[in-house]
Amino acid sequence: METTEKQGDLLDKEKRLLHYDILRILAAYLIVMLHLSVQYINKAPDSVEGYLQWQQAVKFSAASRVGVPLFVMLSGAFLLHSDKEVSLSAIFKKYLPKLIIIFVCWSFFYSLAEQNFFYHVPQWGFSRSWQAVEWKVFWPYFIQGHYHMWYLYMLAGLYLITPLLKHIAAQASRTQLIYFVLMCVLVTAVTKMNEVLWHLKIVDMFLEKLSLGFFLGYIGYFLAGFLFRQHRFGWKLSLVVFALALEAFRFTYQETWRMNPMFGFREPSLIYFSNYSPTIFFMSFGVFLLFAKLDFLKPPKPIQQGIACLPQYLLTVYLLHPFIIDWCRRLDWLFPTVQANSLPINGVIVFAVSLGVSIILVQLYRLPVRLIRLVFRTPKC
Structure with missing residues (x-):
């Protein structure tokens, strides 16, 4: 009876956290698409049609930039x-x-x-x-x-x-955590923007004297993940976050277009594509908060089980996928990069192959471990 209850509790927990498993899978796919997008956006187009395709690819690439931040937020x-x-x-x-x-x-x-x-x-x-x-x-x-x-x-x-x-x-209270996360966004974004865009000595001077290095980097994403999971956000505040995320996405690709006019560049300027960009911060917050509110999702049990079993392979997918991208290109398994719409399709191909190989690798690793445990298992009296 006790065992049955524990299994039931575990199933309830899996159902309750299914939305985060879906988010993990989405984040892994977006990272694959991000690395594929390099061939689409890092070379200047040589025609009007090519530039229009480049603009569309920039949209896809901008959307994919939230992949790594989402993984950091999930860890937090x-x-x-x-x-x-x-x-x-x-x-x-x-x-x-x-x-x-x-x-x-x-x-x-x-x-x-x-x-x-x-x-x-x-x-x-x-x-x-x-x-x-x-x-x-x-x-x-x-x-x-x-x-x-x-x-x-x-x-x-x-x-x-x-x-x-x-x-x-x-x-910390919710207000204090929001303050902490916003400080991380502010300090990290100002430092990054001044380094690559503004080049203002007065800003460097203030940053150095304030000594706010603790707020730099990915710590803001890490704590934001905890904030959005632990504290319930009402719909008014959530709508503000969603609006900021959508506006950040629009600003990211439109400003990238503006900074890279047709026939005006050899290598594109992708300043707002950095994980330290304020736009990527707000885009990531919006996506994470959206999935945090999807805890009511209850798909059929077979789908739940399928989703729940995939996250264990996603770290291997992350580690393996650049190698799979290279081999898919060698084997000519991917669609040509001249059409921007092929980017998400190629992402699905590479993700699926990476996931299949990862499942095999993980099972091959676990097989000897299981055999050793079986051999040395203490028999029950």
């Missing part, structure tokens, strides 16, 4: 919640060691991939391909990690301050 929503115990001991014995192992394994993989190791193995064989690796190039690349693995470094930094942030989150 759960790690900072009161039902999650995150002690200093757990950070250094569980979270950071796991992150280091993931980084080492995947950075080794991508350091080989960068030198076309996996492409050469079928042609040359493993031994010759291994001998062809340039180790002087390999090790600096390994330490830095592939371009998308900056996320693991950033996540490690957030882990280090999570025990302190949990105390802030537990004691």
